[in-house]
Amino acid sequence: MKVIVDLCVIPMGVGVSVSEYVAECERIIKAAGLTPHLHAYGTNIEGEWDQVFSAVKACHERIHDMGAPRISTTIKLGTRTDKAQSIADKIQSVQEKLTS
Secondary structure, rough: EEEEEEEEEEEEOOOOHHHHHHHHHHHHHHHHHOEEEEEEEEEEEEEEEEHHHHHHHHHHHHHHHHOOEEEEEEEEEOOOOOOOOHHHHHHHHHHHHHHO
């Protein structure tokens, strides 16, 4: 099943800046064959359910390995069975409405 996920992984107990952990998750997501779409407060990911959630698990494992004793993660996700829709499709739909 295809899924679009909005992922926000927050390492706790590592100080104020978490960009090195975010960068490591981006690497993991790319290595999993997925295309992350980084934004200011998270990352959008699209792909097959198992592949996406395997990458999320790998992010948690790696962040713990990097020394974070605790991680708080927020996930929003959506699936569709009526048609195939990508992140780009969803954005384009809104942009078209903005120009009309």
